[in-house]
Amino acid sequence: MSMALEKVAYQPFAFMVDQWRWSVFEDGVQNxxxxxxxxxxRYQGVTPPIIRTEADFDPGSKYHVISDQEYIKYFLATILEFQIFEQLCVAAGHVGHLHECDVYRSRDAGRLLSEIMQPGASKSASDIIRSMTRGRTNRISPESLVKYFRPLELWLRVQNRDEHLIGWNSNYRDVSLFAPQRAGNTHHPLSLSLAVIVLTYYVL
Structure with a gap:
């Protein structure tokens, strides 16, 4: 749970920062x-604590926005972190749940990590992933992240089975904190499970 709060809960934010940046490049600076x-x-279930208008510029509180740096790399790095970890566990001969793997003192895992890190930028990411997975794939994949947290996901499903809503609702009162007033209420149920958050990668 501690690892999920650090890694999984961060993913929607890492994804939405560049979603917002791209929307500005594509649609302009209005609103x-x-x-x-x-x-x-939409992605985090977060509303502002007080009313916000276009006189505010809340995205500017994120350094990567004002310095015009891509943020999607942090989203992908978290996915790749678990993909590399699983391959190290395979090299170490681990059997069982991925979250229980310990590669400490494994020479084979150490050799694989050295093989991954040594090329630096001299090889493309796809070539390094192909080498790391012994030719099985050359793509970044969220499957390892999902596998790592699968026991937690199953436990949460049991804990939440009596809940009427998993995720959050948005209503007119929430939206009115930051959007121009519109006629009629809007009600959009939003529910993001662990798999939906991770597989958002494929929408890119």
């Missing part, structure tokens, strides 16, 4: 702050 909070609500 930038509104779009920021729309995405915060």
């Amino acid at each position: 930038m702050n509104t779009r920021w909070w729309q995405m915060k609500l």
Whole structure:
């Protein structure tokens, strides 16, 4: 659970920062702050504590926004972290749940890690992944992350089976904190499971 709060809960934010940046490049600077909070609500279930307008620029609180740096690399790095970890566990001969793997003192895992790190930028990521997986794939995949947290996901399903809603709802009161007032109420049930958060990668 501790690892999920650190890694999985971070993924929607890492994804939405560049979603917002790309929307500015594509659609222009109108309603930038509104779009920021729309995405915060959609992907994270977060609303601002007080009313926000276009006179505010909340995205600017993130350094990567004002310095014009891509943020999707952090989203992909977290996925790749678990993909590499699983391959190290395979090299170490681990059997059982992925979250129980310990590669400490494994020479084979150490050799594989050295093989992955030594080329640096001299090889493409796809070539390194192909070498790391012994030719099985050359693509970044969220499967290892999902596998690592699968026991937690199954436990959470049991804990939440009597809940009427997993995720969050957005209503007019929430949206009115950051969007121009519109006629009628809006009600959009939003539910993001672990798999949906991770597999958002394929939407890119």
